[in-house]
Amino acid sequence: MRPADIALTFVESCCYTAEGLWMPAKELWCAYKEWSEESNLRLLRRKDLLSRLGVYFDVVKGRPTKITSLLLKDPDEWEWYDPGDLRKIYLISDGRRTKIGISIDPPTRMAFLQVGASDELTLLHSWPGTYEMETEIQDRYAHKHWRGEWYNLSEEDIRVISRLAQCLGYQTC
Numbered sequence: 001m002r003p004a005d006i007a008l009t010f011v012e013s014c015c016y017t018a019e020g021l022w023m024p025a026k027e028l029w030c031a032y033k034e035w036s037e038e039s040n041l042r043l044l045r046r047k048d049l050l051s052r053l054g055v056y057f058d059v060v061k062g063r064p065t066k067i068t069s070l071l072l073k074d075p076d077e078w079e080w081y082d083p084g085d086l087r088k089i090y091l092i093s094d095g096r097r098t099k100i101g102i103s104i105d106p107p108t109r110m111a112f113l114q115v116g117a118s119d120e121l122t123l124l125h126s127w128p129g130t131y132e133m134e135t136e137i138q139d140r141y142a143h144k145h146w147r148g149e150w151y152n153l154s155e156e157d158i159r160v161i162s163r164l165a166q167c168l169g170y171q172t173c
Helices: 006-014 025-038 046-054 106-115 131-140 155-167
Strands: 015-024 066-072 088-093 098-103 122-128 145-147
Touching: 006 015, 006 025, 006 046, 015 025, 025 046, 025 066, 046 066, 088 106, 088 131, 088 155, 098 106, 098 131, 098 155, 106 122, 122 155
Parallel strands: none
Antiparallel strands: 015 066, 088 098, 088 122
């Protein structure tokens, strides 16, 4: 399990995991909302949370819908997060253009983007950052904007952005 995935971070922070355990999805959702709001994290939609958890745990449909192998910890045992601890600015390239974005889990974000991409995507760099830092970089390269968060960046532009991250004290991947 990768701790950078928000759903798994919630599980690791707030749940026990073991065979034979189960939780009603509604209770898990309510706990997730509380944890997400208290940690000041962007809230996943209920169906997205269940979909992400369904990759690692069985979701048993019925009344009530259950998530197997999970049991909530007492809220006094929960770990809280500052979103700045989890978010990463990333550069993803399709070989022609580069996406400047932010995500808690850049490799998973790239996998989602890959589904709709005709060319193979590559994660060039990622480092801890904020929405403000992402916007600053995007603004700096606005003259090279293509569409959405995609830019026509040169190899030199990518090196400059990576050096900037390193100057701020971050190790890039």
